[in-house]
Amino acid sequence: MLEAQLLDPQRHDRQAFTSGVDALDEYLHRFAVQHARKGIAVVRVLVDTDMPETILGYYSLSAAQIDAVQMDAPTRQKLPRYPVPCFRLGRLAVHSAHQGAGLGRLLMGCAVEHCLEARKTVAAYALVVDAKGENAGAFYRHYGFVPCRDNPMTLYLSLGANLLNEIRSG
DSSP states (O other), rough: OOEEEEEOOOTTTTTTTOOOOHHHHHHIIIHHHHHHHHSSSSEEEEEEBBBBSSEEEEEEEEEEEOGGSSOHHHHHSSSSSOOOEEEEEEEEEEEGGGGGGSSSHHHHHHHHHHHHHTTTTOOOOOEEOSSSHHHHHHHHHHHEEOOOOOOTTTEEEEEEETEEEHHOOO
């Protein structure tokens, strides 16, 4: 059974993870544990419960804000004219041996689910991501992320009520 778990350096084999994107691999290998300990990011790993040490994919979440002027016009009209609280999907990666099997969608769904749960206690309007290349940008746009006005590789996804169902079906 697949399960998203908090990264545990004693249990999860970070060094064996490779996604094919050096920056994403290096983050998990060198910085993820430090960031989690310092409260910079929450890092969750996707594992098969039969082999919990093997990381199939991971994502990180942290607090963020985005200037409302970066959002599309219909969204901007609904928001105040100061930075809007958000969550940041700092990293999302799937092990290269498992790419194309829908694990990216599963990780995205888990990240959104955690954001929606956190919104019950801490307000946040959207999930923001900085896409690491055009393929990543296309992946996020597929799930409804909208490019920011001044930087199309920074995208946001409004955290609406039906969002989780849309991502899971998408």
